[in-house]
Amino acid sequence: xxxxxxxxxxxxxxxxxxxxxxxxxxxxxxxxxxxxxxxxxxxxxxxxxxxxxxxxxxxxxxxxxxxxxxxxxxxxxxxxxxxxxxxxxxxxxxxxxxxxxxxxxxxxxxxxxxxxxxxxxxxxxxxxxxxxxxxxxxxxxxxxxxxxxxxxxxxxxxxxxxxxxxxxxxxxxxxxxxxxxxxxxxxxxxxxxxxxxxxxxxxxxxxxxxxxxxxxxxxxxxxxxxxxxxxxxxxxxxxxxxxxxxxxxxxxxxxxxxxxxxxxxxxxxxxxxxxxx
Amino acid sequence: xxxxxxxxxxxxxxxxxxxxxxxxxxxxxxxxxxxxxxxxxxxxxxxxxxxxxxxxxxxxxxxxxxxxxxxxxxxxxxxxxxxxxxxxxxxxxxxxxxxxxxxxxxxxxxxxxxxxxxxxxxxxxxxxxxxxxxxxxxxxxxxxxxxxxxxxxxxxxxxxxxxxxxxxxxxxxxxxxxxxxxxxxxxxxxxxxxxxxxxxxxxxxxxxxxxxxxxxxxxxxxxxxxxxxxxxxxxxxxxxxxxxxxxxxxxxxxxxxxxxxxxxx
Amino acid sequence: xxxxxxxxxxxxxxxxxxxxxxxxxxxxxxxxxxxxxxxxxxxxxxxxxxxxxxxxxxxxxxxxxxxxxxxxxxxxxxxxxxxxxxxxxxxxxxxxxxxxxxxxxxxxxxxxxxxxxxxxxxxxxxxxxxxxxxxxxxxxxxxxxxxxxxxxxxxxxxxxxxxxxxxxxxxxxxxxxxxxxxxxxxxxxxxxxxxxxxxxxxxxxxxxxxxxxxxxxxxxxxxxxxxxxxxxxxxxxxxxxxxxxxxxxxxxxxxxxxxxxxxxxxxxxxxxxxxxxxxxxx
Numbered sequence: 062x063x064x065x066x067x068x069x070x071x072x073x074x075x076x077x078x079x080x081x082x083x084x085x086x087x088x089x090x091x092x093x094x095x096x097x098x099x100x101x102x103x104x105x106x107x108x109x110x111x112x113x114x115x116x117x118x119x120x121x122x123x124x125x126x127x128x129x130x131x132x133x134x135x136x137x138x139x140x141x142x143x144x145x146x147x148x149x150x151x152x153x154x155x156x157x158x159x160x161x162x163x164x165x166x167x168x169x170x171x172x173x174x175x176x177x178x179x180x181x182x183x184x185x186x187x188x189x190x191x192x193x194x195x196x197x198x199x200x201x202x203x204x205x206x207x208x209x210x211x212x213x214x215x216x217x218x219x220x221x222x223x224x225x226x227x228x229x230x231x232x233x234x235x236x237x238x239x240x241x242x243x244x245x246x247x248x249x250x251x252x253x254x255x256x257x258x259x260x261x262x263x264x265x266x267x268x269x270x271x272x273x274x275x276x277x278x279x280x281x282x283x284x285x286x287x288x289x290x291x292x293x294x295x296x297x298x299x300x301x302x303x304x305x306x307x308x309x310x311x312x313x314x315x316x317x318x319x320x321x322x323x324x325x326x327x328x329x330x331x332x333x334x335x336x337x338x
Numbered sequence: 339x340x341x342x343x344x345x346x347x348x349x350x351x352x353x354x355x356x357x358x359x360x361x362x363x364x365x366x367x368x369x370x371x372x373x374x375x376x377x378x379x380x381x382x383x384x385x386x387x388x389x390x391x392x393x394x395x396x397x398x399x400x401x402x403x404x405x406x407x408x409x410x411x412x413x414x415x416x417x418x419x420x421x422x423x424x425x426x427x428x429x430x431x432x433x434x435x436x437x438x439x440x441x442x443x444x445x446x447x448x449x450x451x452x453x454x455x456x457x458x459x460x461x462x463x464x465x466x467x468x469x470x471x472x473x474x475x476x477x478x479x480x481x482x483x484x485x486x487x488x489x490x491x492x493x494x495x496x497x498x499x500x501x502x503x504x505x506x507x508x509x510x511x512x513x514x515x516x517x518x519x520x521x522x523x524x525x526x527x528x529x530x531x532x533x534x535x536x537x538x539x540x541x542x543x544x545x546x547x548x549x550x551x552x553x554x555x556x557x558x559x560x561x562x563x564x565x566x567x568x569x570x571x572x573x574x575x576x577x578x579x580x581x582x583x584x585x586x587x588x589x590x591x592x593x594x595x596x597x598x599x600x601x602x603x
Numbered sequence: 604x605x606x607x608x609x610x611x612x613x614x615x616x617x618x619x620x621x622x623x624x625x626x627x628x629x630x631x632x633x634x635x636x637x638x639x640x641x642x643x644x645x646x647x648x649x650x651x652x653x654x655x656x657x658x659x660x661x662x663x664x665x666x667x668x669x670x671x672x673x674x675x676x677x678x679x680x681x682x683x684x685x686x687x688x689x690x691x692x693x694x695x696x697x698x699x700x701x702x703x704x705x706x707x708x709x710x711x712x713x714x715x716x717x718x719x720x721x722x723x724x725x726x727x728x729x730x731x732x733x734x735x736x737x738x739x740x741x742x743x744x745x746x747x748x749x750x751x752x753x754x755x756x757x758x759x760x761x762x763x764x765x766x767x768x769x770x771x772x773x774x775x776x777x778x779x780x781x782x783x784x785x786x787x788x789x790x791x792x793x794x795x796x797x798x799x800x801x802x803x804x805x806x807x808x809x810x811x812x813x814x815x816x817x818x819x820x821x822x823x824x825x826x827x828x829x830x831x832x833x834x835x836x837x838x839x840x841x842x843x844x845x846x847x848x849x850x851x852x853x854x855x856x857x858x859x860x861x862x863x864x865x866x867x868x869x870x871x872x873x874x875x876x877x878x879x880x881x882x883x884x885x
Contacts, residue, residue: 115496132499139500146493151515151592160511161501192592194599212501356724363725378743435638440646446860448822451834451853454841458663458849533733534823541738541827549735556739564739571736579731 062091062248063112063216067121070107081107083273083317085121091215094242094249098259098306099269099277100314105252108274109220112250113139125216138209142221144201148193154180155189158208179211182244183237199230203237210241216248224254232290235262239288256310260284260302261293268309270317277313280306380562389566397551402570405536405548408464412471413532420476420528421521424483425513434484441481449474449531453542462543470539475528482524486517519593522586529582533575548574665847673847674854683836687855690821690832693749694863697756698817702810705761709768713802714794719769730766734759734820735827742828752824752832759820760813767809771802807874811867818863822856833859 070082081104089095099105110116112123114133123130125137138161141147148157158176167175180186183203193201202222209217219238223231235258242249253259259266260282268277284298293299364382371381393402427433427441452473460466490513498504498512514521540549552567554560587594647667654661665673677683712718734755745751775798783797825834833856840848 110496113496113500115499133502135502137500139497141493141497143493146491147497149494149511149515150596151518152511161503164502164507192595194592194596208501355720359721359725360728432638435635436642436645438642439639440642442864443643443857443861446864447853447857448819448834448860450819450823450826451837451856453826454837454849455853457841458846530731530733531819534735534819537733537735537738538823538827541735552736552739556742561743564743568736568740572732575731575733575736576728 062093062126063089063250064124064127065108065112065121066124068108068111068118068123069120070104070111070116071119080273082111082118083275085269085274085276087267087276087279089248089250091248092246093265094239094251094263096259096263096266097250097252097269098254098256098266098310099274100271100310101254102272103269103313104272104274105254105269106220108269109139109218109250109252113137113218115139136215138212138214138217140202140205140209140217140219140222142224144198144205144222144225145193147205148201150192150194153190153192154185154196154204154207157193157204158211161208161212175211175213176207179207182210182241183207197230199226199234202226202234206234206237206241210245214247216250219249219251221253222251223258231258236290238262256303256306257294260299260306261288261290266306268306268313270313271315273317275317277316278309280309378561380565384562385565385569388562389569392563392566393570401546401548401551404464404546405540408467408539408547409471409532409536412468412536413475413529415468416472416475416528416532417479417525419472420479420524421483421514423476424480424517424521425487425509427480428484428487428517429513434488438484441477441484445477445481449535450538453535453539457543467536467539467544467547471532471535474531474535478527478531479521479524482520482527483517486520487513489520490516519590522590526582526586529578530575533571533578537571662846665850669847670850670854673845674851677848677851677855686831686833686836687859689830690825690834690859693752693756693821693824693830693832694814694817696749697753697821698760698810698814700753701757701760701813701817702764704757705764705809705813706768706806708761709765709772709802709806710794710799712765713769713772714790714798726762726765726769730762735823738824738827741824747828747830749830751828752821752830755820755824756817760817763813763816764806764809767805767812768802771805772798774805775801803874807871811864811871814863814867815860818856818860 065085065087068082068085069080072079072081085108097105097108107116111118112130114123114130114137117131125134149160152160155176158179159172162172162175177186180189183206185200185203185207188196188200188204193204196204205222223234226234238249238251239262241247251259251262253262261284263282266280266282268280269275270277280302282302284293284296284302368382371379372383374381427437449470453470456466456470456473460469494512494516498508503511536547537549537552540547541553544550548567548571552564552571555564555567650664650667650670652666653659654664654666661669712722737755737758741751741754745754779797779801780793783793788796821832822834824830825832825836826838827834829835829838833852837849837852837856840846840852
């Protein structure tokens with residue numbers, strides 16, 4: 062379904078070049094829910110942008126259904142962390158969700174049906190007319206998710222979508238993602254820096270090293286398919302997996318493509334800055 | 339019962355606050371000039387009498403309407419051209435870098451000096467006045483549009499790309515809308531420039547129009563008529579700014595709401 | 604961050620703006636100014652070439668070299684420097700009066716809620732009145748005297764300052780105000796220590812806007828009324844058919860405008876470098 066092969070990304074800066082991604086190879090099968098976790102500053106966002114076709118890699122390639130990704134592919138939707146900045150403040154919730162559908166020319170009735178359904182499944186059935194800024198952070202992120210759902214993507218990429226919402230909302234949204242994934246049969250790649258989230262959500266967790274980034278471990282999460290916040294999180298297996306991922310991340314901090322101590326923590330926001338020009 | 343009384347009271351209070359001072363000022367003007375024998379400051383009653391006489395008859399068609407037509411033609415052309423060019427300049431970093439100092443220079447030229455220059459090209463007809471208004475109004479609109487286009491949010495821009503919102507759809511739904519607060523700021527600055535230029539170009543060289551007529555009154559020492567013209571220009575400025583605010587509140591309702599939300603999270 | 608970019612409409616422009624020069628080949632600090640220089644050079648070349656083509660007659664648009672020549676002559680004339688002095692006097696005096704009056708009125712009105720409520724509608728009415736409407740009045744009362752200029756300049760610039768001061772006084776953080784009240788600071792104390800510092804950035808914005816408006820009205824008064832100054836020089840040059848001289852004088856007013864703009868921005872930035880708050884031009 063989604064193939065990442067020898068992906069490399071080097072940012073060419075003014076005074077120095079920063080190799081964000083060294084050599085990444087992994088595969089995501091159709092209908093999988095995979096989490097991507099790594100120490101902060103490991104280039105998660107860069108990787109996601111490369112996969113979404115928003116950034117062209119320096120080396121290697123990303124393939125969706127066998128064809129290489131060179132620009133944003135039609136069957137893919139992205140949910141960003143900054144919900145406040147990814148929604149159109151000048152449109153109401155309904156128009157925000159409907160806008161990407163216009164290009165698909167599905168006809169009014171079908172469009173309405175998709176939007177209604179998407180807003181309903183994320184629990185915003187009565188917020189159609191509101192503007193995003195009238196909603197809480199969690200609700201805004203639900204709008205962004207509804208927009209992705211209505212788009213009917215084959216692949217859904219999520220870039221730390223819940224990093225900026227409070228803990229309770231976060232738990233609700235995590236369950237929402239699991240439910241949507243199972244109901245829609247969509248392939249989901251979920252990027253997070255939260256270890257609990259990475260274990261709780263996915264079928265697999267890919268652990269990344271610090272940059273220059275390589276895959277540190279590809280871990281299968283063998284928790285039962287039926288998960289809930291209370292029981293899953295208190296199970297022994299969850300605790301074991303959690304500590305395993307935690308250890309891996311601690312190790313990852315001292316491990317990278319050079320297999321030697323990385324220079325002082327490169328902050329992730331270095332990446333978007335240097336690409337601008 | 340008490341609720342209705344209190345709403346009525348609030349309304350009365352508001353009306354008093356809004357109309358109180360203007361009423362007092364009006365009264366002061368009225369009585370202070372009531373028996374005025376000062377040639378330059380005729381009684382307000384005379385001025386108001388002249389107002390009805392001068393501006394409702396034939397002059398409405400021969401002077402007021404032409405002025406308003408020139409004003410709106412020049413202003414609208416400036417908006418279209420300013421926003422259009424601003425989109426082009428704002429989208430390309432190279433174009434922006436190259437043109438910015440030139441545009442800043444043009445913007446800094448006090449617009450009234452354009453009148454004698456443009457008279458060289460365009461004579462003294464309506465075309466000249468419209469060109470003068472366009473060439474004075476376009477800069478704030480253009481530069482603010484550039485600023486707005488440049489400030490389009492990166493995440494939103496990525497969102498559009500990943501959902502395949504491109505071309506005209508992107509221009510309309512993303513670029514223009516997101517730059518609209520800045521564009522409106524530019525348009526507000528341009529509106530007051532437009533009025534100034536309309537009046538001045540007519541004072542400088544014209545055979546009709548508000549500016550022309552008022553100067554004629556002044557030159558022929560028709561003082562009360564002149565004051566009524568000054569009053570009319572004042573009312574025009576006020577009415578246009580009211581109209582502008584009304585339109586702005588409709589177009590930028592989202593922006594004001596967003597800012598309120600950001601101020602009190 | 605979003606709000607900053609949204610709010611900064613037309614306020615901070617220049618080489619140091621967001622997304623400032625980054626390139627692969629040249630040092631970033633140089634690319635933008637060089638491109639700008641290229642743009643200005645292009646303009647001069649265009650102005651030199653255009654009059655030689657059939658598109659524009661040299662009678663209306665003299666080649667850049669002719670304008671430069673006229674400018675050079677101009678700089679050697681005493682009359683020019685006197686005119687520049689007259690313009691600057693009118694501008695400076697008018698601006699000073701408007702700023703002082705605007706700040707004082709703003710503080711008085713802004714610190715008394717009742718006064719604010721009572722005057723709001725009047726200010727909203729008087730502010731948009733174009734000050735060029737006062738031209739005939741100024742001519743009648745003062746002729747071509749300096750006072751004529753001042754009337755127009757002060758009227759136009761006063762509102763810019765007043766409105767900004769009022770906006771600033773209203774922007775006071777309620778918590779800071781409550782703190783001041785709980786420490787029993789009197790009205791004057793609150794104005795001095797809470798309201799004025801909050802309003803200062805707005806005042807600076809008001810002064811910057813007023814400086815630009817004041818220049819426009821000074822030149823207008825000279826051009827239309829005939830008060831001595833650069834505007835009057837332009838009118839005279841135009842009637843006597845000295846076209847290159849008209850262009851040279853227009854260029855001078857443009858450079859004057861740019862200078863005033865840059866100075867006002869520099870002063871504003873210096874006064875506000877500590878201030879992070881979101882402001883908006885009214």
